[in-house]
Amino acid sequence: MKLKHFSRLMNLEYEEIATLILAPFIFFILGQYAFGANLLGYSFGEVFANYCIIAALQYLLLIISNHIKISVLLTGLIFYGFALANTYIYAFRGSPILPWDLASIGTALNVAGGYHFFLNANIVLASLIFAAYLLLSFKLLPKRHFFKKSLYPRLSFVFVMLIMVSFVMSPTKLEAMGVSYYAWKQGNAYRDHGIVAEFLLNMQFMNPEEPDDYSYEAVRTILSNNEESELIIENPSAPESPNIIAIMNESWADFEEFGNIELSEPVMENIKSLDNAIFGHAYSSVVGGGTSQIEYEFLSGNTQTFLPSGAVPYQQYIKTKTPSFVWHLKDLGYDTLAFHPYYGNGWNRNKVYDLIGFDAFISLENMHTEPVYGNQDFCIDSANYEELFYLYENKDPARPLFLFNVTMQNHGGYDTFERHDVEVVGHEGQYPKAEFYLSYINETDEAFMKVVDYFSKVEEPTIVIMYGDHQPWIEDEFVNMAMGVIDAEEPSQIINKYRVPYVIWANFELPEVELKDTSINYLMQEVLALAGLETNEYGNFLNNLYEYIPSLSLGGYFDSAGNYYSYDDKTAPYQDLIAQYKILEYANIFDVQDEVVTTIKDE
Numbered sequence: 001m002k003l004k005h006f007s008r009l010m011n012l013e014y015e016e017i018a019t020l021i022l023a024p025f026i027f028f029i030l031g032q033y034a035f036g037a038n039l040l041g042y043s044f045g046e047v048f049a050n051y052c053i054i055a056a057l058q059y060l061l062l063i064i065s066n067h068i069k070i071s072v073l074l075t076g077l078i079f080y081g082f083a084l085a086n087t088y089i090y091a092f093r094g095s096p097i098l099p100w101d102l103a104s105i106g107t108a109l110n111v112a113g114g115y116h117f118f119l120n121a122n123i124v125l126a127s128l129i130f131a132a133y134l135l136l137s138f139k140l141l142p143k144r145h146f147f148k149k150s151l152y153p154r155l156s157f158v159f160v161m162l163i164m165v166s167f168v169m170s171p172t173k174l175e176a177m178g179v180s181y182y183a184w185k186q187g188n189a190y191r192d193h194g195i196v197a198e199f200l201l202n203m204q205f206m207n208p209e210e211p212d213d214y215s216y217e218a219v220r221t222i223l224s225n226n227e228e229s230e231l232i233i234e235n236p237s238a239p240e241s242p243n244i245i246a247i248m249n250e251s252w253a254d255f256e257e258f259g260n261i262e263l264s265e266p267v268m269e270n271i272k273s274l275d276n277a278i279f280g281h282a283y284s285s286v287v288g289g290g291t292s293q294i295e296y297e298f299l300s301g302n303t304q305t306f307l308p309s310g311a312v313p314y315q316q317y318i319k320t321k322t323p324s325f326v327w328h329l330k331d332l333g334y335d336t337l338a339f340h341p342y343y344g345n346g347w348n349r350n351k352v353y354d355l356i357g358f359d360a361f362i363s364l365e366n367m368h369t370e371p372v373y374g375n376q377d378f379c380i381d382s383a384n385y386e387e388l389f390y391l392y393e394n395k396d397p398a399r400p401l402f403l404f405n406v407t408m409q410n411h412g413g414y415d416t417f418e419r420h421d422v423e424v425v426g427h428e429g430q431y432p433k434a435e436f437y438l439s440y441i442n443e444t445d446e447a448f449m450k451v452v453d454y455f456s457k458v459e460e461p462t463i464v465i466m467y468g469d470h471q472p473w474i475e476d477e478f479v480n481m482a483m484g485v486i487d488a489e490e491p492s493q494i495i496n497k498y499r500v501p502y503v504i505w506a507n508f509e510l511p512e513v514e515l516k517d518t519s520i521n522y523l524m525q526e527v528l529a530l531a532g533l534e535t536n537e538y539g540n541f542l543n544n545l546y547e548y549i550p551s552l553s554l555g556g557y558f559d560s561a562g563n564y565y566s567y568d569d570k571t572a573p574y575q576d577l578i579a580q581y582k583i584l585e586y587a588n589i590f591d592v593q594d595e596v597v598t599t600i601k602d603e
Contacts, residue, residue, distance in 0.1 A: 013141075013142055015140045015141055015142070016068055016141060016142070019068060019072060019137055019141060020058070020059075020062075020068070023058060023072050023075065023076070023137070024051050024054035024055040024058055024075070025047075025051055026133055027054055027075065027076050027079045027080055027130075028047065028050045028051060028054055028079070028194065028196075030080055030083070030126045030129055030130050030133075031079055031080050031082070031083025031084075031126075031195055031196075032083070032191070032194065032195065033122055033125070033126045034080070034083050034084055034087050034122050034123050034126040034127070035083055035086060035087050035090075035122075035190065035191055035195060036087070036122055036191060037191045037192070041192065042193075042194070043177075043178045045176070045177030045178040045179075046177060046178045046179060046192075046193050046194055046197065047194070048167070048177060049167070049168055049174055049177040049178075049179050049193075049194060049197040050194035050195075050196050050197045052164040052165070052167045052168050053164075053168055053196045053197060053200060054075065054079050054196060055161075055164050056161050056164040056165050057075055057078065057079075058071050058072065058075040059071075059157050059158075059160060059161040059164070060161055061074050061075060062157060063157055063158060063161070068141055069137070069138055069141050069143075072134070072137055072141075073134060073138075076130065076133075076134055079196060080126075080130050082097070082195065082196070082199075083195050084123070084127075085097060086190060086195055087123065088117060089101075090187045090190070091118070091473075092288075092289070092412055092413075092473065095186045095187060095287075095288070095289065095290075095309075096186055096187050096190045096195070096198075096199075097199065098186065098199070098202055098308075098309070099199065099202050099203050101312075118415075168197065168200060171201055171204045174197055174200065174201045175201075177197075178193065179193045179194065179197045179198060179201050180192075180193060186198075186202075186309055202308070202309075208306070208307055208308060208311075208586070208590075210586060211306075211579065211582040211583050211586050212579070213579070213583070214583050214586060214587075216591075218583055219583060219584060219587045219591075222541065222580045222583060222584055223537045223538075223540075223541065223584070226537070226540045226541040226544050227537075227540060228540065229535075229539075229540040229541070229543035229544045230543060230544070230547065231525075231529040231543060232515075232522065232525050232526050232529050232543055232546055233511065233513060233515065233526060233529045233530060234511065234529065235510065235511055235529060235530045235531075235532055237508065237509040237510075237511075238508070238530065238531055238532025238533075239461040239508050239532065240532070241332065241333060241334070241400040241531075241533070242400065242460070242461035242462055242463050242506070242508065242531050242532075243392070243395075243400050243401045243402075243403070243460055243461065243462040243463070244329070244334070244400075244401070244402045244403070244462075244463055244465075244527060244531060245388070245392075245401075245403050245405070245451070245455070245462060245463070245464040245465070246298070246402070246403070246404045246405065246464075246465050246466075246527070247388075247405045247407065247451070247464070247465065247466040247467075248291075248294070248295050248298065248404070248405070248406045248407070248466075248467060248468075248469050249381070249407045249410065249444060249466050249467065249468055249469070250291065250406070250407045250408055250409060250410045250411050250469060251410040251411060251412065251437070251468065251469065251470060251471065251472040252410060252441065252444060252466070252467070252468030252469070252500060252501060253441075253468055253470075253471040253472060253499075253500055253501070254268060254281065254468075254499075254500070254501040255434075255438075255478075255479070255482040255483075256268065256482075257281070257501075258482055258483050258484055258496075260481060260482055260483065260484045261424055261425075261481065261482045262424075262425040262426065263422055263423070263424060263425060263438060264422055264423040264424075264425060265422055265442065267422055267438055267441045267442040267444075267445055268441070268445050268501070269445065270445045270446065270448065270449050271445055271448055271501075271503050274452065274503065274505055276505065276506065276509065276510050277503055277504060277505040277510070278503070278504045278505075278510060278513065278514075278515060278530075279501070279502075279503045280501070280502055280503075280514075280515050280517065280518065281499050281500065281501055281502070281517050281518075282467060282499075282500055282501075282502050282517065282518045282519050282520050282522075282523060282551070283495065283498045283499055283500075283517070283518070283519040283520070283551050283552075283553040283555060283558075284297075284468070284469060284470045284471075284498045284499075284500050284519075284520055284553060285297065285303060285304035285305060285498065285519075285520070285553045285554035285555070286304065286469075286470045286498075286554070287470055287471055287473070287497050287498060288412070288470060288471065288472065288473030289412070289470065289473065290304075290312075290469075290470060291347070291406065291469045291470070292312060292313075292314045292315075292346075292347035292348075292349070293311070293312060293313065294469040294470060294520055295404075295406060295469065296313050296314060297519075297520040297521045298467070298520050298521070298523055298524055299324045299325055299326055299356060299404070299524070300313075300322075300323065300324045300325065300356070300521075300588065301325060301521050301522075301524060301525070301538055301539065301542050301588075302521065302585045302588055302589060303519070303521045303552060303553065303554075303581070303585065304553075304554050305552060305553060305554050305567070306581070306582050306585050306586070309554070312347065313589065314347045314348045314349065314352045315347065315348045317589050317590070318348075318352050318355050318356065319355075320355060321355050321356075322355055322356055322589070323538070323588050324356040324357050325524045325528075325535075325536075325539070326356050326357030326358055326402065326404075327356070327357035328535070328536045328539070329357075329402045329533075330357055330359075332533060332534075333399060333400065334399065334400050334401065334402045335359055335395060335396055335399045335400070335401050335402070336357055336358045336359050336401075336402045336404075337358060337359060337360050337361075337362070337391060337395075337401065337402070337403045337404070338353045338358045338360070338361045338362070338403075338404045338405075338406075339361075339362040339363075339387060339388060339391060339403065339404070339405045339406075340361075340362075340363055340364075340405070340406040340408070341363070341364055341367060341371055341378075341379035341383070341384050341387065341407070341408050342363065342364050342378070342379070342408045343363060343364055343365065344361060344363030344364070344365055344366075349361065349363070350363065358404070362387070362391065364379070367387050368387060368390045368391075368394075369383070369386045369387045369390050370383070371383055371384075371387075374409055374440070375416065375417040375419060375436075376411065376413045376416055376417070378408040378409055378411050379407075379408050379409065380409045380443065380447070381407055381409045381410075381443060381444050381447035381448070382443070382446075382447040382450060384405065384407050384408065384409070384447075385447060385450050385451055385454075388403065388405055388451070389454055391403060392458075400460075406469075407444075409440055409443070409444065410437065410440050410441065410444060410472065412472060412473055414432075414433035414434075414436045414437050414472065414474055415432065415433055415436070417436065418432060418436070419435065419436045419439045419440075420432070420435045420436075420439065421435075421439035421442065422435060422438040422439045422441075422442050423435055424438075424478070427478075431474070431475045431477070431478040433472075433474040433475050433478075434474045434475055434478040434479075437472050437474055448466060448503075451464060451466075452464075452505055455507050456507050458507065461506070461507060461508045462506065462507050463504065463505075463506040463508075463527065463530060463531050464504070464505050464506065465502060465503070465504045465523065465526075465527050466502065466503050467500060467501070467502035467503075467520065467523060468500030468501055468502070469500070470498075470500065471497055471498070471499070471500065476488075479497065483496045483497070491555070491556055491564075491566045491568075492556075492564045492566075494555065495555040495556050495564060497555075498553055498554065498555040499517075500520075502523060504526065504527065504530060506530070510530060511530075516550045516551070516560070516562075517550065517551050517558065517562075518546070518550050518551050519550075519551040519552050519553040519557075520553070521542070521552065521553075522542060522546055522550070522551075524539075525539055525542050525543055525546065538584065538588060541580075541581075541584060545577055545581060547560065548560060548574055548577060549574055549577065549578075552578075552581075557574075557578075559573065559574065
């Protein structure tokens with residue numbers, strides 16, 4: 001059909017036809033350019049997949065509004081705005097917006113003030129072209145309702161919209177057009193395959209699939225085969241039911257351990273020289289953000305490895321009482337208390353903590369001591385510990401205490417102020433984010449000495465663990481230099497970007513031992529063993545798994561000899577053990593009602 005005849009039949013002006021065809025493509029190109037993509041690197045299938053999604057929404061808005069100007073304006077604001085939001089989120093935390101992040105909008109807004117919203121050449125140019133295109137469209141397009149009395153044009157656009165949707169309605173179709181899923185590098189996937197298509201592809205992971213060979217009987221068989229376990233570490237000197245203080249220190253990382261950088265002063269000197277302490281390293285499952293995922297790994301023994309990349313259990317999965325080692329400690333007679341010197345609704349903690357076993361939650365809104373804010377308006381560690389001491393002093397003296405504290409001082413936003421108390425020798429001022437961050441980490445080292453000094457003077461036996469949740473999102477060049485990364489695409493080198501320190505100290509005798517590198521999901525088992533406490537069925541499995549795989553995180557796993565394996569290597573050893581772990585974790589998260597792996601007692 002000739003364009004002129006089509007125009008008359010559909011009651012369209014030529015400018016309107018051009019807009020309907022070109023606008024989705026323009027919004028895709030501008031959004032990807034703002035994100036920093038190479039526009040010449042896309043295949044036809046990748047462009048077409050993104051085009052279909054944007055066009056489908058534009059046609060839907062056109063059908064609803066009956067006004068082409070409104071549909072173009074709203075479509076552009078939605079998709080270009082989404083691209084800009086991804087650009088900034090990726091810069092701040094190292095991963096773009098994922099479907100499950102939509103439940104985290106409140107948390108994002110809480111911490112947004114700690115970040116510096118920048119402009120670069122891509123963002124400026126794309127935004128100017130975007131604004132100019134909208135202005136030009138409004139000037140050229142006629143002022144009229146799009147559809148007249150006839151239903152034919154409206155039904156035609158419904159039909160076209162459904163065709164567009166059909167091309168991208170399944171992961172299989174998206175993948176056939178070249179839209180691939182990168183679990184490790186979501187930012188690369190959004191850049192290489194298109195923001196909107198990749199976001200849609202991630203929708204398939206909103207609800208994890210049941211593992212192969214999963215059944216109630218399989219769970220009970222695995223647990224019965226792990227009824228007893230060797231402890232990760234023995235401590236014959238452990239007292240009865242000591243207090244447990246667990247501190248997850250925001251973005252605490254050890255860039256000095258690799259020996260590739262020199263700092264103007266060491267930033268972990270005090271902690272590494274502690275007596276009666278165990279200092280080690282564990283692998284996290286996130287980088288640059290995702291604090292709640294890692295506290296969940298510690299408290300539950302589950303790993304993010306088997307969940308969708310970026311999944312947030314606190315917001316997606318925990319809707320009712322859920323198994324955790326917090327419940328287990330309650331069963332052992334402990335009072336359980338959580339403390340975080342920031343807003344209580346962050347990551348849904350004010351609802352979730354009760355469901356995983358905490359008796360009470362102290363947040364910024366109900367702290368008993370005065371918070372002291374640092375350069376980023378986050379409570380500093382030394383003030384955080386004043387509240388921790390207050391909570392300890394006001395505990396029930398007849399019952400041991402498990403106190404879980406998430407700090408805030410070292411949270412991202414490292415470009416909001418200039419601070420160079422600690423400098424990278426030979427590169428002074430070259431890495432301002434890193435030097436800002438290292439200056440704060442130096443304060444973390446000093447503040448932890450207050451914790452040691454305080455609990456060394458109390459009479460009740462107390463064990464303290466502090467660990468990092470993830471590495472900070474600072475200059476890649478600094479991180480690669482510190483870690484000696486040569487090939488940034490090599491998994492065995494990238495894995496070190498998931499590496500965080502931990503320290504365990506007690507006011508009673510700890511064994512002199514150097515533990516293997518581990519992962520966050522095992523740390524609670526180390527604490528329970530050093531405290532002389534029994535674990536539960538799930539803990540027995542983790543202890544036995546640790547013998548063969550002492551570190552298992554999203555970036556890969558290590559065997560007891562220190563050999564690294566990627567999950568992509570299907571010939572790697574211990575596949576059966578990993579399959580068992582998947583089955584137990586699925587039961588632990590999603591089959592609570594069957595009580596297959598639970599420490600929850602009915603109230």
